Amino acid sequence: MxxxxxxxxxxxxxxxxxxxxxxxxxxxxxxxxxxxxxxxxxxxxxxxxxxxxxxxxxxxxxxxxxxxxxxxxxxxxxxxxxxxxxxxxxxxxxxxxxxxxxxxxxxxxxxxxxxxxxxxxxxxxxxxxxxxxxxxxxxYTAPVSSPLGELEVGSAFVVNRIPEELEFAPGMLEFLESADILPGRAGVITATSPDGTTTVEVGGAHVGIGAFASARILVTT
Ligand SMILES: [Zn+2]
Incomplete structure (x- = not known):
């Protein structure tokens, strides 16, 4: 361009x-x-x-x-x-x-x-x-991806994208970086809860991701 x-x-x-x-x-x-x-x-x-x-x-x-x-x-x-x-x-x-x-x-x-x-x-x-x-x-061609929060327990995924909306949420990037939820990282869904929290295992650590972020983080499966 x-x-x-x-x-x-x-x-x-x-x-x-x-x-x-x-x-x-x-x-x-x-x-x-x-x-x-x-x-x-x-x-x-x-x-x-x-x-x-x-x-x-x-x-x-x-x-x-x-x-x-x-x-x-x-x-x-x-x-x-x-x-x-x-x-x-x-x-x-x-x-x-x-x-x-x-x-x-x-x-x-x-x-x-x-x-x-x-x-x-x-x-x-x-x-x-x-x-x-x-x-x-x-x-850039975006891969087929879906929001993390839509996956079922046991699903394996690779983080693809943290949309701009999350970049602007206070403290969000710090949280995701410390939890190692970075593009390219692989993980597994270990639990979901009715309030929309999704618990994932990434690099051996378990971390709960709230509804707002779970609905927006895009992953490939
Ligand atoms: Zn960015």
């Missing part, structure tokens, strides 16, 4: 387009309330910014909020830089997942095209971020 270069958009525009893109990716309804939660800003601030983005031709509002072609290209370039930066921060600099996610939120706005290309080359053109989320513009 030819990287999309915009005429220097305000970081806030990038932030909003990215949030809309990622909510969509996780099948969350894109309405102002969800954007406010994701970006931790007030509802009035969101509605003001959405009006500006509409004026710039980056979003369209029709009950729900969607990206226009230009908005999508801007979002893809920001998400690409975010996910490449995460890879660099974890694979090369050995930062923790949680730190990398936070730090990449700043890098995504300042990485130039040259740096982006150099990073991509150094990293061997990765197709996903360390959490398994596809890097826009990379040649």
């Amino acid at each position: 030819a990287p999309y270069r915009t005429p220097e958009y305000h970081p806030a525009f990038e932030e909003y387009c990215e949030a809309i893109y990622e909510l969509n990716e996780d099948d969350v309804d894109v309405i102002q309330a969800r954007i406010a939660e994701r970006l931790e800003v007030s509802r009035p601030a969101v509605s003001e910014m959405i009006r500006k983005l509409e004026g710039e031709g980056l979003v369209a509002v029709d009950g729900r909020i969607s990206l226009t072609g230009d908005g999508l290209r801007l979002a893809e370039s920001v998400v690409r830089r975010h996910r490449l930066a995460e890879r660099f921060l974890t694979d090369v600099l050995k930062l923790s997942w949680a730190e990398a996610h936070k730090e990449a939120g700043k890098w995504e706005h300042v990485i130039s095209q040259n740096v982006e290309e150099a990073m991509d080359k150094l990293l061997g053109a990765p197709t996903t971020c360390p959490h398994g989320n596809p890097i826009p513009g990379a040649d």
Whole structure:
């Protein structure tokens, strides 16, 4: 993909387009309330910014909020830089997942095209971020996967993807990293409970994963 270069958009525009893109990716309804939660800003601030983005031709509002072609290209370039930066921060600099996610939120706005290309080359053109989320513009084909919480006791699985929604849940990445629930790790479902908690065995350790995360972590079987 030819990287999309915009005429220097305000970081806030990038932030909003990215949030809309990622909510969509996780099948969350894109309405102002969800954007406010994701970006931790007030509802009035969101509605003001959405009006500006509409004026710039980056979003369209029709009950729900969607990206226009230009908005999508801007979002893809920001998400690409975010996910490449995460890879660099974890694979090369050995930062923790949680730190990398936070730090990449700043890098995504300042990485130039040259740096982006150099990073991509150094990293061997990765197709996903360390959490398994596809890097826009990379040649990624998602495997057939299902939410961890839908598996039956005794099922073996391989962790495939920790969706962006979980990356934003406070403490979640720290928890998953310490429990070794990382893309590529193999495990077995050892118990399920009516409250939606799924207990898994990964690397000899048993860990209970709550309903919110179990419904979202994608695994292959
Ligand atoms: Zn990530």
